[in-house]
Amino acid sequence: xxxxxxxxxxxxxxxxxxxxxxxxxxxxxxxxxxxxxxxxxxxxxxxxxxxxxxxxxxxxxxxxxxxxxxxxxxxxxxxxxxxxxxxxxxxxxxxxxxxxxxxxxxxxxxxxxxxxxxxxxxxxxxxxxxxxxxxxxxxxxxxxxxxxxxxxxxxxxxxxxxxxxxxxxxxxxxxxxxxxxxxxxxxxxxxxxxxxxxxxxxxxxxxxxxxxxxxxxxxxxxxxxxxxxxxxxxxxxxxxxxxxxxxxxxxxxxxxxxxxxxxxxxxxxxxxxxxxxxxxxxxxxxxxxxxxxxxxxxxxxxxxxxxxxxxxxxxxxxxxxxxxxxxxxxxxxxxxxxxxxxxxxxxxxxxxxxxxxxxxxxxxxxxxxxxxxxxxxxxxxxxxxxxxxxxxxxxxxxxxxxxxxxxxxxxxxxxxxxxxxxxxxxxxx
Amino acid sequence: xxxxxxxxxxxxxxxxxxxxxxxxxxxxxxxxxxxxxxxxxxxxxxxxxxxxxxxxxxxxxxxxxxxxxxxxxxxxxxxxxxxxxxxxxxxxxxxxxxxxxxxxxxxxxxxxxxxxxxxxxxxxxxxxxxxxxxxxxxxxxxxxxxxxxxxxxxxxxxxxxxxxxxxxxxxxxxxxxxxxxxxxxxxxxxxxxxxxxxxxxxxxxxxxxxxxxxxxxxxxxxxxxxxxxxxxxxxxxxxxxxxxxxxxxxxxxxxxxxxxxxxxxxxxxxxxxxxxxxxxxxxxxxxxxxxxxxxxxxxxxxxxxxxxxxxxxxxxxxxxxxxxxxxxxxxxx
Numbered sequence: 058x059x060x061x062x063x064x065x066x067x068x069x070x071x072x073x074x075x076x077x078x079x080x081x082x083x084x085x086x087x088x089x090x091x092x093x094x095x096x097x098x099x100x101x102x103x104x105x106x107x108x109x110x111x112x113x114x115x116x117x118x119x120x121x122x123x124x125x126x127x128x129x130x131x132x133x134x135x136x137x138x139x140x141x142x143x144x145x146x147x148x149x150x151x152x153x154x155x156x157x158x159x160x161x162x163x164x165x166x167x168x169x170x171x172x173x174x175x176x177x178x179x180x181x182x183x184x185x186x187x188x189x190x191x192x193x194x195x196x197x198x199x200x201x202x203x204x205x206x207x208x209x210x211x212x213x214x215x216x217x218x219x220x221x222x223x224x225x226x227x228x229x230x231x232x233x234x235x236x237x238x239x240x241x242x243x244x245x246x247x248x249x250x251x252x253x254x255x256x257x258x259x260x261x262x263x264x265x266x267x268x269x270x271x272x273x274x275x276x277x278x279x280x281x282x283x284x285x286x287x288x289x290x291x292x293x294x295x296x297x298x299x300x301x302x303x304x305x306x307x308x309x310x311x312x313x314x315x316x317x318x319x320x321x322x323x324x325x326x327x328x329x330x331x332x333x334x335x336x337x338x339x340x341x342x343x344x345x346x347x348x349x350x351x352x353x354x355x356x357x358x359x360x361x362x363x364x365x366x367x368x369x370x371x372x373x374x375x376x377x378x379x380x381x382x383x384x385x386x387x388x389x390x391x392x393x394x395x396x397x398x399x400x401x402x403x404x405x406x407x408x409x410x411x412x413x414x415x416x417x418x419x420x421x422x423x424x425x426x427x428x429x430x431x432x433x434x435x436x437x438x439x440x441x442x443x444x445x446x447x448x449x450x451x452x453x454x455x456x457x458x459x460x461x462x463x464x465x466x467x468x469x470x471x472x473x474x475x476x477x478x479x480x481x482x483x484x485x486x
Numbered sequence: 487x488x489x490x491x492x493x494x495x496x497x498x499x500x501x502x503x504x505x506x507x508x509x510x511x512x513x514x515x516x517x518x519x520x521x522x523x524x525x526x527x528x529x530x531x532x533x534x535x536x537x538x539x540x541x542x543x544x545x546x547x548x549x550x551x552x553x554x555x556x557x558x559x560x561x562x563x564x565x566x567x568x569x570x571x572x573x574x575x576x577x578x579x580x581x582x583x584x585x586x587x588x589x590x591x592x593x594x595x596x597x598x599x600x601x602x603x604x605x606x607x608x609x610x611x612x613x614x615x616x617x618x619x620x621x622x623x624x625x626x627x628x629x630x631x632x633x634x635x636x637x638x639x640x641x642x643x644x645x646x647x648x649x650x651x652x653x654x655x656x657x658x659x660x661x662x663x664x665x666x667x668x669x670x671x672x673x674x675x676x677x678x679x680x681x682x683x684x685x686x687x688x689x690x691x692x693x694x695x696x697x698x699x700x701x702x703x704x705x706x707x708x709x710x711x712x713x714x715x716x717x718x719x720x721x722x723x724x725x726x727x728x729x730x731x732x733x734x735x736x737x738x739x740x741x742x743x744x745x746x747x748x749x750x751x752x753x754x755x756x757x758x759x760x761x762x763x764x765x766x767x768x769x770x771x772x773x774x775x776x777x778x779x780x781x782x783x784x785x786x787x788x789x790x791x792x793x794x795x796x797x798x799x800x801x802x803x804x805x806x807x808x809x810x811x812x813x814x815x816x817x818x819x
Contacts, residue, residue: 089626094621258789262745266791267788269780296638297637319737358552
């Protein structure tokens with residue numbers, strides 16, 4: 058009996074004890090299996106390799122080692138929530154859910170648990186309003202920014218006017234795919250173009266009807282909001298009907314090497330919007346080679362380095378590390394908590410000088426996050442596929458979204474959410 | 487002719503072609519169900535595995551290279567040679583035969599006499615095993631598949647049909663993807679070959695005997711295990727054909743395994759035991775869903791094809807549970 062009591066007390070003490078605080082814990086909700094593995098692997102590799110680099114080269118962040126806990130979601134919302142629940146007790150500082158579905162489920166949970174979410178270029182767009190969503194960040198850009206930047210690019214190409222033009226949106230028939238519709242509808246009213254909506258059912262392997270419609274209607278441009286196999290099939294179908302590829306432009310989740318390579322030479326000229334630069338021609342990749350890849354510590358086979366999605370994972374990890382560093386500075390401690398991490402994210406300032414110091418000169422636009430603006434600068438550039446060279450090239454500078462339209466929509470949607478969820482927006486003065 | 491009429495004709499034509507692609511997947515299900523009464527959940531994954539193996543062999547990829555490199559610290563990825571498509575196809579067929587033997591030895595043999603639901607569950611397990619095994623063997627990156635089949639719209643058809651529309655009409659000619667035409671030709675050859683094989687060869691007759699009555703077939707000395715190996719090997723061949731045709735459109739990737747979803751309404755409509763049923767069912771689903779999407783889809787917000795295919799199949803189930811060509815089940819109490 059005595060033994061049982063002692064054992065029980067010991068077990069209770071262990072269970073209730075604060076998690077080991079020796080490391081800065083960053084869970085990685087990755088998907089290396091399932092239908093989207095080909096996209097999930099490079100992102101997860103980039104995310105992990107950057108943290109490994111910091112551990113190996115700098116001894117972590119501010120002298121504290123980073124502990125990456127990878128949990129496989131298979132891009133499945135239920136599994137993603139399970140991963141969150143299983144890892145949050147490890148002292149998690151930040152979650153990058155890597156799925157709009159998982160993000161929607163985690164917003165109330167993470168808010169209540171006091172752990173920040175970084176939904177970089179995905180998730181709930183109106184979470185950019187930090188007054189309503191203090192624990193959610195989607196810098197450096199949102200879906201609505203992406204939609205608007207694409208239209209800005211088309212305006213540039215058409216002498217500043219889209220009046221009378223016909224633009225088709227080919228979208229994944231899901232919450233993710235429907236995200237840009239509202240923005241594009243507003244922009245079609247503002248600029249006088251006709252918007253043609255073409256939903257594609259999951260997973261998007263069969264798109265004959267949609268492309269026959271495109272062939273008949275001959276839209277001036279096709280915008281794609283796809284993911285996974287939908288992207289590859291759409292690009293192949295566009296090649297098949299001989300749609301001009303430089304008039305076909307995807308969101309940043311429809312613009313990786315995986316999307317264009319299966320279509321071969323035909324995909325030449327296809328475009329996509331992006332919130333970071335392309336390629337491996339940055340000093341940081343020398344360090345990655347020396348400390349991570351050649352040292353046999355790479356998360357994957359090392360064959361994804363420099364691809365669009367690897368770079369995106371790397372960029373996400375860099376922004377997380379910079380926010381942790383900022384939090385350490387603000388609070389004057391090395392061992393930060395999730396709440397401190399949130400403060401660091403909200404005060405994040407990454408200018409070009411800092412990017413150069415990090416070995417990523419001009420890799421992305423400058424980022425200045427504030428209490429009210431969690432969406433960051435909302436800038437994007439256009440990348441274009443060069444099939445012969447087998448690489449993406451940035452063909453524009455980073456340009457702003459139509460803030461007048463996008464900010465109004467964010468305000469409306471976030472306030473509607475606040476009302477529905479009984480949230481009183483905080484004062485950000 | 488009016489452009490509306492010509493567009494409708496184009497939709498029907500493309501629906502027929504899409505139907506052929508669905509039939510290719512459904513055929514594999516039918517073959518195994520006929521011979522063993524098993525609804526093979528792994529048929530879609532078999533198509534993926536066959537296509538992965540084909541591309542891997544064709545491009546000289548070292549199987550399990552990630553695993554080998556991780557264990558031995560090596561950096562081997564490719565053998566350094568590339569195989570002609572035909573040689574790679576033959577070798578892949580060999581792999582699918584080995585796969586069929588292993589399925590019989592390691593799974594089916596131990597489940598003889600079990601309820602169909604147990605066998606169905608076993609194929610679910612097999613599907614998950616093969617998903618992981620295929621990934622481990624060939625990697626999960628998206629692979630370009632090129633076996634030399636032409637693809638893209640037919641210029642000839644466009645040119646010929648452009649003149650059919652009234653003068654001045656906004657019409658660009660009829661569209662058909664050459665890859666779909668090739669899929670239709672291959673499917674026709676496949677069905678004719680399967681029919682000839684089952685009608686005029688000893689093994690084919692044995693297959694039909696097993697399909698008709700297991701017990702009676704056993705009593706006349708037909709080796710059930712050999713028949714199962716042959717059936718699974720043929721289903722593997724059909725899976726390879728389906729994998730090639732679908733993989734040429736999307737690249738070879740995990741999502742190929744989901745093409746099985748397109749076969750289910752075809753099976754419900756055509757029946758699980760009929761090869762002609764799989765073909766006719768595929769064509770009806772293909773044309774039906776494309777026409778519905780063309781005529782009614784815009785009023786409902788689009789993306790109606792999957793929904794329509796299953797609703798149509800459901801209607802058939804209500805009025806003809808065995809499908810169009812399936813065998814009517816009569817149980818006497």
